[in-house]
Amino acid sequence: MEAMQQAVTPPLKATDYKSGLKPVWCPGCGDFGVLNAMCQVFQQLELRPEETIIFSGIGCSSRLPGYLKSYGFNSVHGRVLPIAIGAKLANPELNVIAAGGDGDGFSIGIGHFPHTCRRNVDFTYIVMDNNIYGLTKGQLSPTSPAEMNTTTSNFGSIETPINPIALAVGCEATFVARTFAGDIKHMVNVMALGIQHKGFSFIQVLSPCVTFVGKEQFVIIKNKLHYLQDDPEYDPSDRAAAFRVVDETDRISVGVIYHKHKPDYHDNLEILRQAAAVKGDRKIEDLVEIFRP
Amino acid sequence: MEGDELNLGLVGSGGDGVMIAGESIVSAAAREGLKCLMLKSFGPQIRGGESSCKIRISSKKVSAAPDTLDVLLAFNWNDYKRFGSELELKPEGVVVEEGDSESPEPERPIIGPQPATIYKLPLTRLAKETAGTPLARNMVALGAVSELFGLPDKEMKHSIKKMFSHKSAQIIEGNLKAYQSGKDYVLANFSKPEKLQLRIEKNLEKRLVMTGNDACAYAALLAGCRFFAGYPITPSSEIMEWLSVYMPAYGGTMIQTEDEIAALGMVLGASLAGAKAMTATSGPGMSLMTELLGLASIAEIPCVVVNAQRGGPSTGIPTKSEQSDLMQAVFGGHGDSPRVVIAPADVGDCFPVMREAFFISEKYQIPVIVLSDAFIAQCKASLHKPDLSKIRPWERARPHGIPVEDYKRFEYTPTGVSWMAIPGKDPYIYRAAGIEHDEKGNPTSEFAEHEKMNEKRYRKLKFIAEDACFMRYYGPKEAKVGIVTWGSCKGPVREAVEILNTQGLPVRAIVPQVLFPLNTDKMRAFFAGLEHLLVVELSYSKQFLNLLKTQLDLPAGTAHYGRSGAKPFAVSEIIEQIRKIAG
Numbered sequence: 001m002e003a004m005q006q007a008v009t010p011p012l013k014a015t016d017y018k019s020g021l022k023p024v025w026c027p028g029c030g031d032f033g034v035l036n037a038m039c040q041v042f043q044q045l046e047l048r049p050e051e052t053i054i055f056s057g058i059g060c061s062s063r064l065p066g067y068l069k070s071y072g073f074n075s076v077h078g079r080v081l082p083i084a085i086g087a088k089l090a091n092p093e094l095n096v097i098a099a100g101g102d103g104d105g106f107s108i109g110i111g112h113f114p115h116t117c118r119r120n121v122d123f124t125y126i127v128m129d130n131n132i133y134g135l136t137k138g139q140l141s142p143t144s145p146a147e148m149n150t151t152t153s154n155f156g157s158i159e160t161p162i163n164p165i166a167l168a169v170g171c172e173a174t175f176v177a178r179t180f181a182g183d184i185k186h187m188v189n190v191m192a193l194g195i196q197h198k199g200f201s202f203i204q205v206l207s208p209c210v211t212f213v214g215k216e217q218f219v220i221i222k223n224k225l226h227y228l229q230d231d232p233e234y235d236p237s238d239r240a241a242a243f244r245v246v247d248e249t250d251r252i253s254v255g256v257i258y259h260k261h262k263p264d265y266h267d268n269l270e271i272l273r274q275a276a277a278v279k280g281d282r283k284i285e286d287l288v289e290i291f292r293p
Numbered sequence: 294m295e296g297d298e299l300n301l302g303l304v305g306s307g308g309d310g311v312m313i314a315g316e317s318i319v320s321a322a323a324r325e326g327l328k329c330l331m332l333k334s335f336g337p338q339i340r341g342g343e344s345s346c347k348i349r350i351s352s353k354k355v356s357a358a359p360d361t362l363d364v365l366l367a368f369n370w371n372d373y374k375r376f377g378s379e380l381e382l383k384p385e386g387v388v389v390e391e392g393d394s395e396s397p398e399p400e401r402p403i404i405g406p407q408p409a410t411i412y413k414l415p416l417t418r419l420a421k422e423t424a425g426t427p428l429a430r431n432m433v434a435l436g437a438v439s440e441l442f443g444l445p446d447k448e449m450k451h452s453i454k455k456m457f458s459h460k461s462a463q464i465i466e467g468n469l470k471a472y473q474s475g476k477d478y479v480l481a482n483f484s485k486p487e488k489l490q491l492r493i494e495k496n497l498e499k500r501l502v503m504t505g506n507d508a509c510a511y512a513a514l515l516a517g518c519r520f521f522a523g524y525p526i527t528p529s530s531e532i533m534e535w536l537s538v539y540m541p542a543y544g545g546t547m548i549q550t551e552d553e554i555a556a557l558g559m560v561l562g563a564s565l566a567g568a569k570a571m572t573a574t575s576g577p578g579m580s581l582m583t584e585l586l587g588l589a590s591i592a593e594i595p596c597v598v599v600n601a602q603r604g605g606p607s608t609g610i611p612t613k614s615e616q617s618d619l620m621q622a623v624f625g626g627h628g629d630s631p632r633v634v635i636a637p638a639d640v641g642d643c644f645p646v647m648r649e650a651f652f653i654s655e656k657y658q659i660p661v662i663v664l665s666d667a668f669i670a671q672c673k674a675s676l677h678k679p680d681l682s683k684i685r686p687w688e689r690a691r692p693h694g695i696p697v698e699d700y701k702r703f704e705y706t707p708t709g710v711s712w713m714a715i716p717g718k719d720p721y722i723y724r725a726a727g728i729e730h731d732e733k734g735n736p737t738s739e740f741a742e743h744e745k746m747n748e749k750r751y752r753k754l755k756f757i758a759e760d761a762c763f764m765r766y767y768g769p770k771e772a773k774v775g776i777v778t779w780g781s782c783k784g785p786v787r788e789a790v791e792i793l794n795t796q797g798l799p800v801r802a803i804v805p806q807v808l809f810p811l812n813t814d815k816m817r818a819f820f821a822g823l824e825h826l827l828v829v830e831l832s833y834s835k836q837f838l839n840l841l842k843t844q845l846d847l848p849a850g851t852a853h854y855g856r857s858g859a860k861p862f863a864v865s866e867i868i869e870q871i872r873k874i875a876g
Contacts, residue, residue: 085559
């Protein structure tokens with residue numbers, strides 16, 4: 001860190017946050033927009049690459065860490081949340097961001113989601129939700145709408161999809177937002193709020209798959225968007241209001257859906273450590289005496 | 294009673310206070326400086342079921358649980374039925390039981406030799422008279438046992454006081470009175486069995502008491518571990534419970550996760566961010582961690598995983614010991630994924646083994662599995678104070694002195710170990726991945742890169758086998774009969790070797806502790822000059838034998854003795870097997 005402090009640290013441009021590696025995504029994929037938005041947010045919040053780490057699981061969107069200039073870890077399918085939590089708890093000074101797709105987060109990895117919400121560790125989880133398995137070429141995802149035809153639901157899906165926002169609000173997440181890959185400005189605003197939120201922030205990005213769902217999705221979603229920041233009646237601290245948003249079918253509300261101030265995991269851990277400190281009032285080597293009968 | 298030791302068995306129902314009585318004896322023995330070992334055994338009930346313990350006390354060495362008992366204290370003969378095969382008496386063994394001269398003879402379903410003497414005491418009546426509650430009958434029994442067999446009285450009283458130190462003065466007083474009433478009853482009614490008196494050497498140094506789980510937890514803290522994530526599982530949960538107190542007390546983090554996958558996930562995240570991190574589990578949890586263990590291998594992230602083995606597969610026998618997770622530890626998982634496997638051989642041994650585990654994992658950036666087992670994990674042993682100065686933390690090699698753009702996280706080096714930058718602490722940003730990558734960490738699917746990376750990751754094992762090899766040797770070097778064993782089987786094997794040598798059959802044994810990568814030169818050196826070799830393990834499918842065969846050629850005619858776990862080897866059992874091969 002000394003070397004870092006001595007070095008001159010000129011302000012970075014948004015493009016400086018790109019690694020230079022060419023994304024494997026299909027032309028027109030929503031994830032390009034997410035990548036660009038993240039670069040802009042990092043620049044806006046002046047996150048230093050050497051103090052920032054992006055975690056991901058497996059899937060199209062989980063390739064993201066490779067394209068950003070910061071520390072990164074493209075781990076295994078479904079386990080991004082515990083891995084990100086471990087890093088943040090080990091070094092609370094780190095800027096920690098987890099990213100992934102709907103399959104990674106809400107199928108194989110869903111078991112970790114409620115626990116991540118209730119722990120309220122201070123990091124941001126961005127799910128690029130495209131309602132399909134893209135990397136494995138078009139199978140049903142847990143957020144695929146009912147009756148959707150995919151390579152594994154040839155007669156239309158007969159299952160009810162997961163509603164990620166309902167899940168997050170229900171699991172006591174302290175920051176829940178939705179945004180759209182077709183609106184960079186909105187993504188930047190929402191991501192900035194999420195990253196600045198003290199505690200766990202969950203952001204669902206509607207990020208259409210142009211190859212296996214269709215590029216018309218951009219238009220369909222755009223036409224249904226309802227911007228919550230333009231709704232003077234909407235109060236993101238009202239949990240009941242948040243639950244009404246999750247049930248909407250005629251429109252898609254985007255923006256901060258739910259927001260609550262609460263001590264984060266680290267605050268609670270510090271209190272716990274103080275309470276435990278009486279047990280650590282001697283050198284670790286002398287602790288051996290507690291085993292004396 | 295053979296020489297200087299006393300072997301006791303206690304059995305009863307929940308509420309009889311079997312474990313409190315057993316632990317009081319162990320504490321008193323340790324304070325007197327005696328070597329002591331207590332093995333607990335439970336029925337399937339969560340609370341209130343039958344339980345038993347076996348205690349071995351000696352002023353000499355104690356390596357294994359008692360094969361057979363000098364004294365059986367039975368609070369309840371119905372409960373004995375559940376443990377009969379574990380609680381056999383020696384031919385001169387005696388029984389202490391509830392009753393008086395007027396009560397009818399109970400049915401005693403004793404397997405094997407019948408008791409030479411039966412001491413009946415009105416445990417319940419005396420408990421009510423002295424402590425005002427039948428719950429104190431274990432204290433009456435303790436007093437009786439203490440007086441009958443010569444346990445150290447002053448230390449017994451100290452142990453009882455300490456055991457109830459969180460209770461009111463009245464309760465402590467009641468328990469001490471109950472204890473005394475047991476002693477008085479013996480003095481008034483029986484003569485002490487002369488052959489069964491515990492011989493105590495004077496002025497021995499006081500000893501500590503801990504379990505293998507205590508030792509693993511404390512040793513981890515000493516080794517600099519400040520992050521633990523885990524999920525409760527028998528028989529390893531006490532590691533997490535202990536660290537839940539002492540990890541935060543020293544500024545660290547202990548977090549209980551939603552499952553074992555999350556546990557190892559958090560450990561890897563924490564380690565990547567620079568913490569010395571570990572988790573602890575047993576077989577079923579180890580299975581869940583398998584995929585992430587592969588991630589630790591390919592992304593070269595240091596981590597320590599303790600597996601306190603139990604009977605398997607699946608739920609198996611959670612409370613009993615077995616050595617059947619060895620193959621999983623070494624080879625479990627998909628892909629070619631190098632890891633290191635080290636096994637402690639007894640409770641005290643958990644200290645050097647944990648030290649070595651953190652040393653290897655940090656120095657070589659590789660996952661290390663510590664294969665403990667239920668016997669070591671749960672066994673309460675009296676120990677000499679471990680040499681804590683030997684626990685030396687190792688600091689990870691971090692990049693320095695090169696331009697940031699030249700840094701290669703996965704650089705090919707002669708040892709296979711590359712500099713590992715720490716996010717937030719080093720300016721050398723890099724990307725780790727479970728996906729195959731080049732030296733810089735960029736994804737690749739090329740054969741040539743994959744081959745080179747595998748070679749790099751496996752190269753470390755050659756150095757580890759030299760650097761971190763430690764073996765235990767027993768018996769004279771010139772012996773022609775040799776034994777190879779591992780883990781907690783060391784106890785009965787060591788005693789068998791000692792007994793056979795005094796009986797005129799020279800035998801030697803080797804207990805490799807770094808099981809993978811094995812130092813094959815040292816193994817071959819041990820084999821030199823042997824006429825007979827026996828491999829001993831608690832695994833039905835010969836996992837240890839098969840593992841040895843994957844790493845070196847065993848001498849022609851190598852014999853094997855193995856069986857299922859759930860019952861530790863008896864020393865006599867090992868002696869019989871050695872005599873069989875030695876002719």
